[in-house]
Amino acid sequence: MTMMWHRTEDIGAELLLQQLHHLYETKESYDVLFIIDDVEVKAHRFILTMRSEFFKKMFQNSVKPMYRLHFATLNKxxxxxVLEYIYTGRITLQDLTTKEILEVLELANVYILKELVDYVxxxxxYRMDEFSVPHILNTAISCNVDDLKDLCIDFIRENAGIVLTNERFQEMSRPAMALVLDNCIRVPQILVFEAFMKWVGRNRQDLRLFPFDLLVMIKLECINEHQLLRLNAPVPYMHHTTVTAIVQSQKEVEHVSMFPDINIAIPDKIFVFGNSVYIDLEKLYRVNCLKIRIMGETEHPYTVTVSSDYKTWDCVIDYSKYPCRGFQELRFTDRVVRYVRIxxxxxxxxxxDLPQLQILYSTDRVEIDLETSLWSPKQNIATFESGARVIEGEANMPHALLIHPNDCLSWYKVGDAGLIVQLPQPYMLNCVKLNFSCVPSSYKVEVSSDYYQWxxxxxxxxxxxxRKIVFPKRPVMYVKLVGLKEHLFGKFFCRHLECFSE
Structure with a gap:
């Protein structure tokens, strides 16, 4: 018996690339016009749709023979x-300035071109220096590119002397300044303070009010009284008693304990009163994470408040409008607390589940949305173990859509609501991953934070x-999969669903 070995070769790959480049150069049979100040740039809808989730969604229900996109500020x-990259997968950046490269990053981020974002x-x-890093960090924050934010912060920490004293540092945005102050604990605080005061002076009109919330991020107790007088003169930013109070509170915080990634909840100091759980840590700790498991299948909206003295309570988690259940991993900005109330x-x-309750300072930094206080998980959180449930649809085993990525099928009758998954708690998400096996499938994905508005x-x-759907980050607690065409017997099938943020 003779065995035949077959090998797949990309014999036409180079020719295909040349043809795509020719199509990009000539714009033959174009059906999209980018119009920038009366200047037209031509493109092809099928290329844009194939390469970009942004354009795929834009053109999804369009039947126009020609699509015109008007822009006032876009750089031609x-x-x-970016279009050359979309057509050919190739890009040349060495002839561009850093400012222009940042514009490429912004456009790639808008068009959801992740590979291009990663490359840029x-x-x-390698373009980062004391002159460019403020603008790079501003862009990284506005585009929400975590890897680039980390690169900028590492550069600033390692080169604090030349970065903080450079005039370009004063062009930092407020969110960028907050991120820098939060990560410059090991930088000489007098250097940080001097840079901060120059930044305040440069941006005084835009700030309107003195950024008190940023000032307290600097260790003022490390700065001598002569330097602190700059807060009072020539134009007083705040009364000297306020400065003294900040310094005193920071000295008290020096007595705060912090044990990274270690549970500090004391079982004997967890008490239940009615529908509230109180935890006494017995001393002040710096924490940013709480993990609890809600028992049973009952859904509970809830809040988490913290206090350092049992008199003044601050709300760090407000899930009062979300029906939560199962395992809850709660993230919030760093707090100094002794008491926690759920x-x-x-x-x-x-x-x-009191024995499993955990309070800790997590070194696994996550992105927390400032407006909603929801955090972005990088791992799949649509799992049965965490408390996610399939609340609409059928399967050959309960909640199969969340358990077995390859072995089971879930379905619903086309015309009904769809396959709907409820997450254990709300998150900031931007990615849904699906497995349809080998059956050709047409579908759409909808998300909601309250089950009513999709x-x-x-x-x-x-x-x-x-398949993977990527979209701008938004609060999500429900995910709905709707089939656009039936598979068999009027039903739409899917094997597996995952949710996370990337």
Missing amino acids: EILEV VGRLK TSCSIAKFEV TEVGGETNVREW
């Missing part, structure tokens, strides 16, 4: 650079196996 040369971040690493907003009995975030036609 930068658009041409890698190039910016209060259910439901009339149902509130039971928490937002479509993406969809595809005639696709198979693993």
Whole structure:
């Protein structure tokens, strides 16, 4: 018996690339016009749709023979650079200035071109210096590119002397300044203070009010009284008694304990009163993470408040509008606390697995949305173990959509609501991953934070196996999968669903 070995070769790959480049150069049979100040840039809808989730969603229901996109501020040369990448997968950055490369990053981020974003971040690493890092960090924050933010902070920490004293540092945005102050603990504080005061002077009109919340991030107790007088003269930013109070409070915080990634909750100091759980840590600790498991299948909206003296309480988690259940991993900005209170907003009995309750300072930094206080998980959180549930749809085993990525099927009758998954708690998400096996599938994905208002975030036609929908980050607690075409017997099938943020 003779065995035949078959090998797949990319014999036409180079020719295909040349043809795509020719199509980009000539714009034959174009059907998209980018119009920038009366200047037209031509493109092809099918290329844009194939390469970009942004354009796929934009053109999804369009039947126009010609699509015109008007822009007032878009740089034509930068658009041409990004379009060449979309058509050919190739890009040249060495002839661009750092400012222009940042514009490429912003456009790639808008068009959800992740590979291009990653490539540009890698190039910016070698363009970074004391003059450019403030603007790079501003862009990294506005585009929410975590890797680039980390690169900038590492550079500033390692080169604090030349970065903080450079005039360009004063061009930092307020969010960038907050991030720098939060990560410059080991930098000489007098250097940080001097740079901060110059930044305040430069941006005084834009700030309107003195950024008290930023000032307290600097260790003022490390700065001599003569330097602190700058807060009072020539134009007083705040009364000297306020400065003294800040210094005193910071000295008291020096007595605060912090044990990274170690649970500091004391079992004997956890008490239940009605629908509230109180935890006494017995001394002040710096914490930013709470983990609890809500017992049973009952859903509970709840809040978490913290206090250092049992008199003044601050709310760090407000899930009073979210029906939560199962395992809850709660993240919040660093707090110095002694007491923690978890209060259910439901009339149902509130039971928490007390032996498994954890309070800690996590070194695994996560992104927390300042407006909603929700955090972005990098791992899949749509799992049965964490408390996620399939609340609409059927399967050959309960909640199969969340358990077995390859072995089971879930389905619903086309015309019904869809396959709907409820997460154990709300998150900031931007990615849904699906497995349709080998059956051609047409679908759309919708998300909601309250089950009543739904937002479509993406969809595809005639696709198979693993698919991924990426969309701008938003609060999500419910995910709905809707089939656009039935598979068999009027039903729409799916093997697996995952949710996370990237």
